[in-house]
Amino acid sequence: xxxQKEELQQLAxxxxxxxxxxxxxxxxxxxxxxxxxxQCLSEADCGELDALADAPAVTREDVARGQKDKELLxxxxxxxxxxxxxxxxxxKEGAK
Amino acid sequence: xxxxxxxxxxxxxxxxxxxxxxxxxxNAHLSRIEETDDAIGAYLCLLSDAARQKAMALxxxxxxxxxxxxxxxxxxxxxxxxxxxxxxxxxxxxxLEHFVSPYxxxxxxxxxHAGAILLGKTNMDEFGMGNTTATSxxxxxxxxxxPTRVPGGSSGGSAAAVAALEAPFALGxxxxxxxxxxxxxxxLVGLKPTYGAVSRYGLVAFASSLEQIGPLARTVSDxxxxxxxxxxRDERDAxxxxxxxxxxxxxxxxxxxxxxxxxxxxxxxxxxxKVVKEGVLWAAGTFEKLGATVTEVNMPLxxxxxxxxxxxxxxxxxxxxxxxxxxxxGHRSQKARNMEELYTLSRGEGFGWEVKKxxxxxxxxxxxxxxxxxxxxxxxxxxxISEEYEKTxxxxxxxxxxxxxxxxxxxxxxxxxxxxxxxxxxxxxxxxIPALAMPCKKTDAGLPVGMQLMAAKGRxxxxxxxxxxxEGEKIYGAV
Numbered sequence: 001x002x003x004q005k006e007e008l009q010q011l012a013x014x015x016x017x018x019x020x021x022x023x024x025x026x027x028x029x030x031x032x033x034x035x036x037x038x039q040c041l042s043e044a045d046c047g048e049l050d051a052l053a054d055a056p057a058v059t060r061e062d063v064a065r066g067q068k069d070k071e072l073l074x075x076x077x078x079x080x081x082x083x084x085x086x087x088x089x090x091x092k093e094g095a096k
Numbered sequence: 097x098x099x100x101x102x103x104x105x106x107x108x109x110x111x112x113x114x115x116x117x118x119x120x121x122x123n124a125h126l127s128r129i130e131e132t133d134d135a136i137g138a139y140l141c142l143l144s145d146a147a148r149q150k151a152m153a154l155x156x157x158x159x160x161x162x163x164x165x166x167x168x169x170x171x172x173x174x175x176x177x178x179x180x181x182x183x184x185x186x187x188x189x190x191x192l193e194h195f196v197s198p199y200x201x202x203x204x205x206x207x208x209h210a211g212a213i214l215l216g217k218t219n220m221d222e223f224g225m226g227n228t229t230a231t232s233x234x235x236x237x238x239x240x241x242x243p244t245r246v247p248g249g250s251s252g253g254s255a256a257a258v259a260a261l262e263a264p265f266a267l268g269x270x271x272x273x274x275x276x277x278x279x280x281x282x283x284l285v286g287l288k289p290t291y292g293a294v295s296r297y298g299l300v301a302f303a304s305s306l307e308q309i310g311p312l313a314r315t316v317s318d319x320x321x322x323x324x325x326x327x328x329r330d331e332r333d334a335x336x337x338x339x340x341x342x343x344x345x346x347x348x349x350x351x352x353x354x355x356x357x358x359x360x361x362x363x364x365x366x367x368x369x370k371v372v373k374e375g376v377l378w379a380a381g382t383f384e385k386l387g388a389t390v391t392e393v394n395m396p397l398x399x400x401x402x403x404x405x406x407x408x409x410x411x412x413x414x415x416x417x418x419x420x421x422x423x424x425x426g427h428r429s430q431k432a433r434n435m436e437e438l439y440t441l442s443r444g445e446g447f448g449w450e451v452k453k454x455x456x457x458x459x460x461x462x463x464x465x466x467x468x469x470x471x472x473x474x475x476x477x478x479x480x481i482s483e484e485y486e487k488t489x490x491x492x493x494x495x496x497x498x499x500x501x502x503x504x505x506x507x508x509x510x511x512x513x514x515x516x517x518x519x520x521x522x523x524x525x526x527x528x529i530p531a532l533a534m535p536c537k538k539t540d541a542g543l544p545v546g547m548q549l550m551a552a553k554g555r556x557x558x559x560x561x562x563x564x565x566x567e568g569e570k571i572y573g574a575v
Contacts, residue, residue, distance in 0.1 A: 008456070015414065015459050016421070016436075017452050018444030027453065030512075034457045037515055038407050038470055044400040046476035060334045072198040078428035085424055089433055 003028050003035065099124045104170050104264035104318040111169040112162075118151035118169040118213065125171045125215055129262045137237040138247075138257035140176050141184050142216040147171065150213050166321050168211035173257045173266040175250075176217040177224060178309065179298040180204050187300050188232035189222045191426045191446030201298020202333065203267060203309050203326045210325050215263055218253030222448045223417065224269060224302040226250050226513040227277055231450040238507065241283060242543065245504040248278030249513070254312050255282040265318050267326070269299055271307040272405050273499070273521025276533035279312050280499035280546025283535045285319040285563065286312045288521075290553045291528035292337045294323075295330030301416040303409035304335075306525040316534065316563040323556060339554040351565040353387030355558075358492035360395035363520055368501035375537035375545030376498045379566065383496070386565060393488055393495070396481050398519045404481070405522035406515065407461050407474035413451075414458030420446065450513065478526040485527040489552035494562055499533045499546035524550055532559040534567070 008028050012019050019027060070083070079086040099121060102110060110116055126144050133139055154162070154169050162168065174180065177187045179197035186192045204214070221231040229237045229252025237252045239245040240260035247256040251268025255278035258266050268275040270288035279286025287310045294309045301307075311322035330336045359380055364373065384390045422428035422442025429441035447455070461470035488495070498520050505514075524531035529550055536547035551558045 003460075011456050011459055011463070013440075014463075015455050016439040016443050017447070017455060018440040019452070027456065030453055031457055031460065034406060034410075034453070034515075035460075038403045038461070038474075040399055041403045041407065041470065041473040041477060044397070044403075044473070044477050045480075046473045047480050048476060058334045060331070069198065076195060076198060076425035078422065078426070087423060087435070087438065089438075 003031050100128055100261040102264070103315045104167055104172075104313060105315075105321060107170050107264055108163070108167055118154045119148060121169065122147050122151040122171055122213055122215070125263060128260075129215070132260055133262060135238070135243065136240055136256050136260045136262070137235045138218055138253045138260060138262055139173070139216045140186060140188065140219050140234060140253065143183065143214055147213050147215050154211060154213070165210035165212075165325065167207070167325060169213065170211075170265075171213045171215045171263055172207060173215050173218050173254055173263040174204060175220050175254050175266070175268045177220060177269060177300040177302075178204060178217075178267060179300070180214065180217075183217065185217070185300065186234070187223045188220045188234055189446065189448065189451065190233045191420050191443075192300075193233075193427065195425055197298075199298065202295035202330045204298065206326050207322075218251070218257050218266060220253055220268075221250035221274075221513070222451050223300070223413070224250040224271055224274055224307070225413070225450050225454050227273065227517045228507075228513060229253060229256075229278075230507070231448055231513065233448050236507070239281060239504050242504065242541075244506055245543075246281065246507055248281035248500075248504065250274040250278075251312065252278045255279055255284055255286070258282070258284055258312050258314060265311055265313040265322050267309055267322070268312055269302075269307055269309050270525070271303050271409060272518045272525050275310040275312060276499050276521050276531060276546075276548060277517065279533040280535070280544065280548075281504040283544035284312050284314060285316050285532065285534045285567075286310060287319050287323055287556070287559070288524055288531045289323060289327060289556060290339060290530045291525075292335045293327045293339050293530070293554070293556070295328075295333040295336045297330055297332035303412040304416065305412060306405070306409055316560060316567045319532070320556075320560045339556070351386060352383055352562050355383075355388040355494065355562060356492040357383050357388045357390045357562075358393035358488060358495045359390060360495055360497050361392045362395050362397050363497040366398055366501060366519060368498060369503055371503065371539055372498045372501065372545055376496065376547045379536035379547045380496055382566065382569065383562070386569070388562075390496075391492070393492060395488060395495070396484050396523070398523060400477060401481055401523040401526055402515070402519050404474040404477040404526060405518065406457075407470045408478060408526075410454045410458035411462050411471050412458070414455045414462065417447075417451070417455055422446070481523060482527040485523070485529055485550075486552070489529075489555075493551065493555075493558055495550040497548050497550070499548045503539065503543050503545065520548060529553050530556045530559055532556075532563055534563055536566070
């Protein structure tokens with residue numbers, strides 16, 4: 001079933017990805033190709049579908065460890081202020 | 097040039113014999129990179145000063161503290177999705193263009209402690225999504241064997257660096273063939289280890305249930321040595337484990353005598369270049385002459401595995417890449433007027449086309465109404481494939497097949513990956529088994545034909561044993 005533009009727009013909104021209007025058609029077509037590639041799954045004998053039910057859970061103990069350097073982590077952020085990640089829209093036109 | 101042509105282990109031996117020092121070796125590689133990498137485009141980031149400093153520090157050590165590992169003093173390169181503290185890790189994406197890693201990946205730490213010297217970080221398909229290295233946001237990488245052709249991907253920069261003598265070995269990551277396919281295209285040996293054999297701590301995640309870090313080298317022995325140094329349990333990666341099978345109990349004198357090698361019939365029935373098929377079948381004949389038993393075996397259809405791979409890897413990518421929201425790290429849009437726009441514009445501007453496509457496809461196959469038809473069927477099929485491989489490895493020791501259906505192809509504009517190019521590699525990722533790619537033949541034009549050996553989980557020793565024997569025949573002319 002071909003992917004409709006409205007479906008793509010909904011997907012893009014869910015994925016928090018902006019797409020320019022002219023990109024939508026090309027993306028629809030390319031996603032359609034991936035769907036076609038995946039369609040042979042319907043022909044394959046996949047056995048029992050609940051494949052995750054018997055997947056072993058591999059976990060480690062939830063134990064606090066030495067923390068990474070806070071400054072080093074904050075340094076990765078596009079903006080920071082007073083020891084926190086910082087987001088501001090004050091200077092942008094039409095701030096909500 | 098003569099230094100550069102030595103294998104990694106031969107370079108280590110040269111250091112131990114006093115033929116040259118670490119600084120000479122590092123300088124030789126840096127000069128080579130300076131001369132050739134403008135044309136090759138293998139490196140995204142060069143760490144010349146740090147490499148020279150470490151080389152000088154190693155040279156200054158007392159003799160009893162030197163040569164502590166088989167790769168002590170040997171330079172290497174890392175794919176740019178493997179973290180090194182204080183060094184950029186971009187994943188070849190605008191999203192992480194200015195990201196500097198705050199910690200070291202376990203594989204880097206292990207090589208660093210073994211005395212290996214990092215030269216730089218290599219180009220790749222953006223976040224590992226592609227098989228040409230053309231989806232990199234920053235530069236093109238060409239195949240050093242023929243600059244009009246792709247080096248493969250996604251670890252194309254690592255492969256190109258090793259093939260162009262810009263590093264004796266490198267690490268890549270393999271989610272669906274990303275070490276093996278570029279190894280095959282560049283005439284190298286590349287290993288996708290058993291799932292869990294190598295820690296993924298510090299590897300930027302794309303599809304966590306499929307990917308492994310693996311070595312690319314010019315000889316089987318180098319590949320094996322790098323693997324032995326980076327593998328093993330790491331408490332920071334809960335999926336990592338020690339391989340009980342990796343003890344090399346094989347008799348080296350025996351070679352492949354008595355080894356049972358299977359040719360998966362369904363793979364050879366797929367469309368592929370004639371020269372690829374002939375090359376791999378010729379390799380099968382060579383193994384037979386060396387004493388192995390070669391038989392055809394029935395295996396799941398690779399096209400079904402390919403479908404399952406693209407569904408699962410995209411689904412996992414859509415989840416793993418949700419963390420890039422422009423708040424804690426990564427690109428932040430300057431046009432955003434509210435939080436919603438901050439997320440959507442930052443991700444829209446930061447991610448390239450192929451990455452956006454995979455995220456969207458991954459969300460689609462997980463969405464209500466599609467999950468059962470795509471994701472659940474893919475997971476179920478992956479489990480079946482894994483079981484089939486387990487059963488097959490009760491009957492044969494190794495499977496032999498092509499790495500790719502085609503030879504390295506010419507560089508085209510656009511950079512859209514050729515999904516069918518992953519046809520023969522994705523099964524090993526779905527089954528979690530080890531697989532090794534190496535050249536088996538050269539075409540008249542000098543292009544390498546790659547062959548792939550697969551073994552049961554934890555049996556990398558069998559892969560290396562067979563590959564060593566094949567390489568030892570000097571059929572291909574290994575370095």
